[in-house]
Amino acid sequence: MKSIFLQTNTAIWALLALATVLSWYMGSDAALNIPAAMLLIAFFKTRLVIMHFMEVNHAPLGLRLVCEAWGIVCCAALIVLYLPS
Template identity: 50%
Template structure:
């Protein structure tokens, strides 16, 4: 039995790979801190999307609910990245 043909296993593998990228590759001095932080936020929201779609079965939800979820992920990720880049997320 080929485990990579099962969607849950494949998604789990992608999640683990994304975790390795964010904790190992982006934490090094390979990329600038600002670029790394934006990439980490984007990858985190992609992981949220994968978990909710595949493990919480949102991919089978009614179209309106799924559209709301997809927009929520996009808007919140963009807001967090925007706040970070504008400096308004910095502690006082």
């Protein structure tokens, strides 16, 4: 039973929690509030959820590509739109 908890996904959860704390800290510090960096962290987190929790890393290539495209297009569009700040 213990082995169920000791899996890669538990490390992924810890990484996601750590990234949340990091972006939370960056969000509260004016000097560190860099939109592009924070967007990259957010979409890095969504990618971890999609690939590991949703098991897309074991899915056929088509589904993987659609999911990767979603993250890349959304992240790139947001970075461009946040440039004026």
